[in-house]
Amino acid sequence: MDPEMFLEVANQVTKLKMFPYFDIAHAVLCCLHVREDLGANTHPFSRRHPLTTWICCIFEIFAGGMLASLFLGEPVLSPLKSNQHLLLYTAVWYVIFYCPFDAGYKISKFLPVKLTFSVLKEIYRVKKVYDGVTHSLKIYPSGYLIALIIGTIKGNGAGFCKIFERLLRGVWTPGAIEILQPSFPTKACIAASLIFLLDKKTEFISAPHSLLYFGIVVFFVYFKISSILLGIHD
Amino acid sequence: MDPEMFLEVANQVTKLKMFPYFDIAHAVLCCLHVREDLGANTHPFSRRHPLTTWICCIFEIFAGGMLASLFLGEPVLSPLKSNQHLLLYTAVWYVIFYCPFDAGYKISKFLPVKLTFSVLKEIYRVKKVYDGVTHSLKIYPSGYLIALIIGTIKGNGAGFCKIFERLLRGVWTPGAIEILQPSFPTKACIAASLIFLLDKKTEFISAPHSLLYFGIVVFFVYFKISSILLGIHD
Amino acid sequence: MDPEMFLEVANQVTKLKMFPYFDIAHAVLCCLHVREDLGANTHPFSRRHPLTTWICCIFEIFAGGMLASLFLGEPVLSPLKSNQHLLLYTAVWYVIFYCPFDAGYKISKFLPVKLTFSVLKEIYRVKKVYDGVTHSLKIYPSGYLIALIIGTIKGNGAGFCKIFERLLRGVWTPGAIEILQPSFPTKACIAASLIFLLDKKTEFISAPHSLLYFGIVVFFVYFKISSILLGIHD
Ligand SMILES: [Mg+2]
Ligand SMILES: [Mg+2]
Ligand SMILES: [Mg+2]
Numbered sequence: 001m002d003p004e005m006f007l008e009v010a011n012q013v014t015k016l017k018m019f020p021y022f023d024i025a026h027a028v029l030c031c032l033h034v035r036e037d038l039g040a041n042t043h044p045f046s047r048r049h050p051l052t053t054w055i056c057c058i059f060e061i062f063a064g065g066m067l068a069s070l071f072l073g074e075p076v077l078s079p080l081k082s083n084q085h086l087l088l089y090t091a092v093w094y095v096i097f098y099c100p101f102d103a104g105y106k107i108s109k110f111l112p113v114k115l116t117f118s119v120l121k122e123i124y125r126v127k128k129v130y131d132g133v134t135h136s137l138k139i140y141p142s143g144y145l146i147a148l149i150i151g152t153i154k155g156n157g158a159g160f161c162k163i164f165e166r167l168l169r170g171v172w173t174p175g176a177i178e179i180l181q182p183s184f185p186t187k188a189c190i191a192a193s194l195i196f197l198l199d200k201k202t203e204f205i206s207a208p209h210s211l212l213y214f215g216i217v218v219f220f221v222y223f224k225i226s227s228i229l230l231g232i233h234d
Numbered sequence: 235m236d237p238e239m240f241l242e243v244a245n246q247v248t249k250l251k252m253f254p255y256f257d258i259a260h261a262v263l264c265c266l267h268v269r270e271d272l273g274a275n276t277h278p279f280s281r282r283h284p285l286t287t288w289i290c291c292i293f294e295i296f297a298g299g300m301l302a303s304l305f306l307g308e309p310v311l312s313p314l315k316s317n318q319h320l321l322l323y324t325a326v327w328y329v330i331f332y333c334p335f336d337a338g339y340k341i342s343k344f345l346p347v348k349l350t351f352s353v354l355k356e357i358y359r360v361k362k363v364y365d366g367v368t369h370s371l372k373i374y375p376s377g378y379l380i381a382l383i384i385g386t387i388k389g390n391g392a393g394f395c396k397i398f399e400r401l402l403r404g405v406w407t408p409g410a411i412e413i414l415q416p417s418f419p420t421k422a423c424i425a426a427s428l429i430f431l432l433d434k435k436t437e438f439i440s441a442p443h444s445l446l447y448f449g450i451v452v453f454f455v456y457f458k459i460s461s462i463l464l465g466i467h468d
Numbered sequence: 469m470d471p472e473m474f475l476e477v478a479n480q481v482t483k484l485k486m487f488p489y490f491d492i493a494h495a496v497l498c499c500l501h502v503r504e505d506l507g508a509n510t511h512p513f514s515r516r517h518p519l520t521t522w523i524c525c526i527f528e529i530f531a532g533g534m535l536a537s538l539f540l541g542e543p544v545l546s547p548l549k550s551n552q553h554l555l556l557y558t559a560v561w562y563v564i565f566y567c568p569f570d571a572g573y574k575i576s577k578f579l580p581v582k583l584t585f586s587v588l589k590e591i592y593r594v595k596k597v598y599d600g601v602t603h604s605l606k607i608y609p610s611g612y613l614i615a616l617i618i619g620t621i622k623g624n625g626a627g628f629c630k631i632f633e634r635l636l637r638g639v640w641t642p643g644a645i646e647i648l649q650p651s652f653p654t655k656a657c658i659a660a661s662l663i664f665l666l667d668k669k670t671e672f673i674s675a676p677h678s679l680l681y682f683g684i685v686v687f688f689v690y691f692k693i694s695s696i697l698l699g700i701h702d
Contacts, residue, residue: 069307070304070538071544072544073546075373076305077305078374078380080380081374081376083377086379143551149545149548168411168414170408172406174638175638177638179520179523179636180520283648286648307541310541311540311617311618312608314617315610317611320613401642402647403645404643404645405642
């Protein structure tokens with residue numbers, strides 16, 4: 001691949017449109033996560049408490065945005081304002097939990113499908129981290145720690161809200177708090193936030209922005225694929 | 235009752251002034267609720283921890299308003315700004331918990347009195363749901379889910395904050411979360427919010443607003459009276 | 469001491485610059501508090517989870533400011549915007565937890581040193597209570613309860629956030645909630661907030677402001693010294 005074409009690809013990646021494919025991938029993986037957290041209890045629980053599973057899925061999907069809003073003094077519910085997204089996510093929730101023959105769940109667990117969704121989600125994650133850092137720096141231009149926190153939370157909100165998502169289902173697991181045992185995505189989001197911050201606020205990083213962004217995307221995608229193929233769980 | 239007079243009554247109901255009678259009814263029932271949640275422990279606990287019982291009562295009384303403020307990015311404590319209301323609620327708290335001969339508690343548990351307060355509270359509840367939906371739609375004109383959440387929370391805030399109110403007393407009951415086992419008032423508030431939303435945003439409901447509002451009031455009051463008289467507890 | 473000189477001293481106390489000595493004293497005591505809460509577990513825990521200890525210390529140091537921001541609808545993370553303070557606090561955290569020979573911890577536990585830091589912290593505490601009451605009254609001029617709450621929280625934020633700071637370490641102790649068993653600093657902060665409120669909003673207190681402020685400082689410092697020397701723990 002000649003350098004110019006490479007730069008062109010990198011440039012395209014920074015401008016990818018997220019709706020609807022990346023949103024679907026994110027939602028599918030969040031719903032799968034909620035469902036697998038229910039474990040063997042999934043079938044009876046999801047039949048008896050459909051409202052609860054829906055609220056848990058919506059909460060997990062929007063966790064990063066809602067937590068970031070709380071931390072920045074914006075309305076906590078503002079991420080829920082798009083009806084188009086809500087309809088899409090409700091459809092995903094229905095397919096994952098209540099599809100006839102459990103087809104939705106089985107298909108999304110099929111390795112090539114799961115791999116595709118995971119790759120899309122990682123690309124989306126980098127965008128969220130970047131948007132979080134940028135948004136935070138607009139509000140607090142020299143609030144470096146705030147930018148790191150917001151970038152990390154936007155990138156892995158579900159991880160930080162896991163114990164609260166469980167609380168919505170009546171399950172309280174204080175020992176599972178993310179800060180105590182940060183998962184790989186959390187550490188990767190901290191690193192990515194730091195790199196974006198250095199790029200924005202210092203001259204240490206001389207690479208063009210799109211290359212840097214693309215490099216982080218490649219890193220996130222590479223480690224996600226490895227961890228799925230090698231069966232590593234964080 | 236001829237239709238015109240009926241419409242007139244409905245119209246009056248939508249314009250009822252809430253202060254002070256409806257506020258008293260709401261406060262009395264909230265304080266009773268806190269007290270009964272203490273169970274057999276009430277007497278020693280309320281004597282040793284008067285500040286805690288006061289904070290719990292005030293928190294439960296304002297729960298809906300504070301939670302809605304948090305969700306809409308408004309100051310969480312703003313519902314506490316009226317000193318007139320606070321004085322009234324403090325008087326109610328005192329009467330329910332510390333009245334000589336426990337007269338306040340006994341009178342408010344006397345069936346006709348409790349029934350009256352309950353009816354007033356249900357009328358107030360409908361107003362809170364309506365105000366919540368309206369206020370939310372002013373901020374997010376197409377945020378339908380946000381309007382439903384705010385309407386429901388304003389209508390039954392105490393239900394959603396129950397586990398946090400208990401936490402203020404050092405008691406943690408994650409399994410009692412409202413979302414998992416929505417009580418009747420929660421379900422009724424969701425339905426009422428939905429009806430108000432449909433009335434505001436669609437043409438499905440052709441009935442005049444005051445009739446719709448009155449209908450919901452009648453429904454809420456009817457079910458409350460039934461549940462008290464038949465001894466049904468949600 | 470002649471009265472004029474006394475008033476002059478009082479006046480100076482109200483205008484003390486807090487950065488950096490008072491901030492250091494506050495941070496040292498917060499870090500000590502986190503460390504002692506870890507108990508016998510300190511050494512292994514702090515080696516395995518340095519990020520967690522840092523987050524806990526920073527959270528405890530800023531607890532009052534963050535909680536007050538949440539309650540007043542301001543960005544929760546805004547107290548973190550000063551990089552100068554964050555660097556200072558990070559240095560304090562490092563010295564208390566990871567200093568060679570544990571020198572930082574041992575020195576700060578040495579009675580004259582601890583006493584000095586405690587005196588500085590109490591002076592700082594009065595300033596925080598005063599600033600909290602003033603700030604709150606600017607937003608809600610007649611929100612007396614709000615001013616009391618904000619003053620108390622700014623003065624003893626760490627106390628109110630203790631159970632959440634523990635949650636960050638995976639430890640959940642709902643029974644240790646501050647409201648149920650208010651510590652001496654909490655009660656003193658409530659009293660100080662009330663006095664500042666009376667001074668601002670009524671004519672009951674005719675003493676000049678600087679004398680009143682100085683009196684509260686003396687009271688706070690006197691009781692802190694007594695409690696340390698007499699070994700009283702709240
Ligand atoms: Mg650069
Ligand atoms: Mg209509
Ligand atoms: Mg005065």
